[in-house]
Amino acid sequence: MNVEITSLTRRFGSVAAVAGVDLRLGPGVFGLLGPNGAGKTSLLRMMATAMPPSSGSLRLLGRDPGGYGPRCEIRRRLGYLPQNPGYYPGFTVAEYVEYFALLKEVPPARIRAAVATAVDRVALGDRKKARLRTLSGGMLRRASIAQAIVNEPDLLLLDEPTAGLDPEQRVAFRALLRDLGQRATVVVSTHLVEDVAAACAQVALMDRGKVVFAGTPESLAAQGDGHGAGDTPLERGYTAVLAQARS
Amino acid sequence: MTGARLARVAGGGAAPGTAHAGAAPVTWVRLVRLYAAGRRVPVAVLAMAACAAGLRIALLWHWDAYGALQLPLIFETAAAASVVATTADPFGEPERVAGRWLPFLRLAATAALTAAAIALLVAAGTGGHLAGGTLDVLRNVAGITGIGLLCAAALGAGLSWTVPTGYLIVAVYALYTQWHPPALSTPWLWPARPPHDLGGGLCAALAFAAGLAVITVRGARQRAGEAD
Amino acid sequence: MTAATRVSSATPRRPGADRPGLSTLRLLRLELRHNAMAWLLPVVFVLFWLVTYRKTMAMPPLWNVRAAGLQVGVAADFSVPVTGAAAWMGSREARRRVTDQVTITARSRWARLLVAWAATAIWAMLAYLGCLAVLYGVTAHQATWGGPLWWPAAVAAASVLVFCALGFVVGAFLPSRFTAPLVAIAVFFVLALSTEPIHGGHSVFQVSPIVTGPWDLGAQPGVATFYPFQPDLSVAQVMFLAGLSVALLGVLALPAGSAGRAMRAVAAGCAIAGLLAAGTAVGLTGTGTMDAAGMIDIPALHDAATGRPLEFTPVCSRTVIPVCLNPAYATYLPATASALAPLLSELAGLPGAPARIDQEPVAYKQGADNSVAFLLHEPAVSGTPPAFGLVLPVQLGYPAMTAAQQANQVVTTYGPDLVADVIGDGHGATQAQNAVATGLMIAAGLRRLDTYYVPSAQPASARPLPATPGGPDPGRSPGVAPGTPAYDAAERFAALPPAARHAWLVRNLAALRAGRLTLAQLP
Numbered sequence: 001m002n003v004e005i006t007s008l009t010r011r012f013g014s015v016a017a018v019a020g021v022d023l024r025l026g027p028g029v030f031g032l033l034g035p036n037g038a039g040k041t042s043l044l045r046m047m048a049t050a051m052p053p054s055s056g057s058l059r060l061l062g063r064d065p066g067g068y069g070p071r072c073e074i075r076r077r078l079g080y081l082p083q084n085p086g087y088y089p090g091f092t093v094a095e096y097v098e099y100f101a102l103l104k105e106v107p108p109a110r111i112r113a114a115v116a117t118a119v120d121r122v123a124l125g126d127r128k129k130a131r132l133r134t135l136s137g138g139m140l141r142r143a144s145i146a147q148a149i150v151n152e153p154d155l156l157l158l159d160e161p162t163a164g165l166d167p168e169q170r171v172a173f174r175a176l177l178r179d180l181g182q183r184a185t186v187v188v189s190t191h192l193v194e195d196v197a198a199a200c201a202q203v204a205l206m207d208r209g210k211v212v213f214a215g216t217p218e219s220l221a222a223q224g225d226g227h228g229a230g231d232t233p234l235e236r237g238y239t240a241v242l243a244q245a246r247s
Numbered sequence: 248m249t250g251a252r253l254a255r256v257a258g259g260g261a262a263p264g265t266a267h268a269g270a271a272p273v274t275w276v277r278l279v280r281l282y283a284a285g286r287r288v289p290v291a292v293l294a295m296a297a298c299a300a301g302l303r304i305a306l307l308w309h310w311d312a313y314g315a316l317q318l319p320l321i322f323e324t325a326a327a328a329s330v331v332a333t334t335a336d337p338f339g340e341p342e343r344v345a346g347r348w349l350p351f352l353r354l355a356a357t358a359a360l361t362a363a364a365i366a367l368l369v370a371a372g373t374g375g376h377l378a379g380g381t382l383d384v385l386r387n388v389a390g391i392t393g394i395g396l397l398c399a400a401a402l403g404a405g406l407s408w409t410v411p412t413g414y415l416i417v418a419v420y421a422l423y424t425q426w427h428p429p430a431l432s433t434p435w436l437w438p439a440r441p442p443h444d445l446g447g448g449l450c451a452a453l454a455f456a457a458g459l460a461v462i463t464v465r466g467a468r469q470r471a472g473e474a475d
Numbered sequence: 476m477t478a479a480t481r482v483s484s485a486t487p488r489r490p491g492a493d494r495p496g497l498s499t500l501r502l503l504r505l506e507l508r509h510n511a512m513a514w515l516l517p518v519v520f521v522l523f524w525l526v527t528y529r530k531t532m533a534m535p536p537l538w539n540v541r542a543a544g545l546q547v548g549v550a551a552d553f554s555v556p557v558t559g560a561a562a563w564m565g566s567r568e569a570r571r572r573v574t575d576q577v578t579i580t581a582r583s584r585w586a587r588l589l590v591a592w593a594a595t596a597i598w599a600m601l602a603y604l605g606c607l608a609v610l611y612g613v614t615a616h617q618a619t620w621g622g623p624l625w626w627p628a629a630v631a632a633a634s635v636l637v638f639c640a641l642g643f644v645v646g647a648f649l650p651s652r653f654t655a656p657l658v659a660i661a662v663f664f665v666l667a668l669s670t671e672p673i674h675g676g677h678s679v680f681q682v683s684p685i686v687t688g689p690w691d692l693g694a695q696p697g698v699a700t701f702y703p704f705q706p707d708l709s710v711a712q713v714m715f716l717a718g719l720s721v722a723l724l725g726v727l728a729l730p731a732g733s734a735g736r737a738m739r740a741v742a743a744g745c746a747i748a749g750l751l752a753a754g755t756a757v758g759l760t761g762t763g764t765m766d767a768a769g770m771i772d773i774p775a776l777h778d779a780a781t782g783r784p785l786e787f788t789p790v791c792s793r794t795v796i797p798v799c800l801n802p803a804y805a806t807y808l809p810a811t812a813s814a815l816a817p818l819l820s821e822l823a824g825l826p827g828a829p830a831r832i833d834q835e836p837v838a839y840k841q842g843a844d845n846s847v848a849f850l851l852h853e854p855a856v857s858g859t860p861p862a863f864g865l866v867l868p869v870q871l872g873y874p875a876m877t878a879a880q881q882a883n884q885v886v887t888t889y890g891p892d893l894v895a896d897v898i899g900d901g902h903g904a905t906q907a908q909n910a911v912a913t914g915l916m917i918a919a920g921l922r923r924l925d926t927y928y929v930p931s932a933q934p935a936s937a938r939p940l941p942a943t944p945g946g947p948d949p950g951r952s953p954g955v956a957p958g959t960p961a962y963d964a965a966e967r968f969a970a971l972p973p974a975a976r977h978a979w980l981v982r983n984l985a986a987l988r989a990g991r992l993t994l995a996q997l998p
Contacts, residue, residue: 045575080579085576091509095508111498318664332656416555
């Protein structure tokens, strides 16, 4: 298992953003669904070691991120795309990805190839020398995805990765996710159920800091038969599970 | 929902197009408050107050001729830099295209903050041995703020401090040359001119007017990826 | 996006097997290319040229003076742009919202920030080295003796680094739009304020980088030309600035998560060591006193061997009585010798006339308040062979004069003393002596006696420098005012042909000095 979470909690003052989550994730693509404020981003940030948990147990890639050494080791094999990624406008696409490759301690001899591969995988190969300030929103998002995958992570965490991508790019991105998921654990937090349906083998639904559903997209869709509201089976399953959790 | 029901829900029962006339002053106050909050005006006022307090404390001592003229100039520049820092635009295009009030808000905020900076420093200097007096403070703060506003329009609010702080060094040196000739004396270095000097006053006023006009119309230059 | 494209994973990944040095260099290269300091270099260069270079070049071409100008100028000109740019770079991660993305990478925050700081510091130092090269290069071309003083240059370099460190650390901890301008101005304020508490010697505030020597003395052209430059204060300043820089950079690692435990311990140790070094330097500076050569001696840092006078070969003129100056002042020799030549040709060969005119050093003494006394020997012919000592006005730190103005000052200052020594003029002199002395000066073109010169009838141990031009010294040539019989005799004596005048003096000088001649016996 690449991710082992037991009773994980994160509090901000009196608010429990994550309230006792249990998860076991191995290689594959894992979707994380939930309404705004459900705790998805907080959970993702804890898995990205950007934020320590308030309580509970968290093991990533077989290590406890509480210690500095293990945390560094995890981070070398980790990729993270936050919901609102930042960037240095004067950097070119290649420099931006190279910067993160260097920070992630990708071996120097492999950096050039790794950067080229990552940039190609997000279809920015022809813009690799363009400065980030000249890119559109969607291209910036793709450049941010490239920095997340440049070190071929074993654990890839993506928060709203398809925001700003056009449908064609979204389709290609889902294919990329499936490809990455053959070897690594990919966790995708998203509002778009069709992303989950197309790319994820497993899905969890969070509400108010708790996981209220964990299973396959098909089983989530089945929850909505005759119950939920929505235009697709997965949407109906989503609303049905939420309604049940809140009742 | 039907269209009529939606209208009732949205309008709270009022007929479409009816203005909430009684709420207009409150709306203006809220708009100004929110604008000020977005520009970190309270922090700027705090910084200016700190400059005034520093000046007041500094005036408790008796300085030689160098200190008496150069120290107030340092506080004046810091206050001007605080004013200019509020020109940063955290919202970007959505704000720029949302209606017609933004230039007026920029004008009012910048002018009010400049006036506040001057007032705070003058108050701090009252009763102390503030060399140059009120006219000096007025001219220096307004002029250096103008330089900073022009910088903000050209380089962005984040880098608007570069030229005003460089100007401070040149002005301090120009003051020094009053005792160590040859004097560096041009109306464009107004801090080195006597408070009643017309040329220096005009140059400072011109800088302030130009900066205020540019900021009012165009705002600070938007830099991509800049956070607040 | 191409899902099919992938890097071959045949080579097993061993993240810890990379060469950290090479990665760091690559990171540094990226940072250098995108550093705000590079964009502020034009501001730095304009400030340096306007404020420091022009002023320093107007000073005499003496290494001590130029080095002091460089040190003070760099501290003043670089403080604001370097501190501001560093604060801007230190706050970059928060401003650009990349904090989360960079936090979760393997490289420690401390390492990451140090690389960004290093890039800023490299640009700042490149700018400084450029300014140093220009100023010292031009000085090397103009100076007539000596070589570059590197300790003041080291102090200037250390001050650039500490501005960079201070700005960067404040920006990293307080990322705000207000940070860069306010911290830059605050540093300038502290710098300007740092000298106000200095009172007399023993002041710890002399550790400030804008202090180049005894604060009450300033950068004196008379210092470090007859005696070696004493680097005591510079050493203490470098220790202070370097200690402060190391401490600040160590502080960057102190927040939790910034580095591993071992590295944080190292950083804490660096911070403590840096503070100790800075504190020690401050304490040492407080023990410093101004020596007679006008430089600060700090006992714990002082090398007594460097207190001996410098050995040099003076540069001498080819006048009948050679005028010999310290080679550092060689630029003043032609004008000085030319101005003194008429008088020297009147005196040459007379019994008691000096064989040469020698330049002497100035001695300094710290006063009880913030004053400094210039100690000058009474100008007189002495020694074997007999020599007459003088001090050039430039050694006394007067406002800038041309070489011709300096020479005129020398003549009007020392001419009367020189003549009086030979003729025996002074207290108790006869009217004949007064008239002959006056006549010689008129013949040499020194008609005006009411210009400034150093009063000579004062004890040699302490002669405070007069601040304003004075009138004729009553101790020299008294009673020789126009319209008096003595003045008429002086004019007649001056009107004689030079050869006749000289011959008369050779024959009658002894009697004149003994007071046996009257006005009527003068030709």
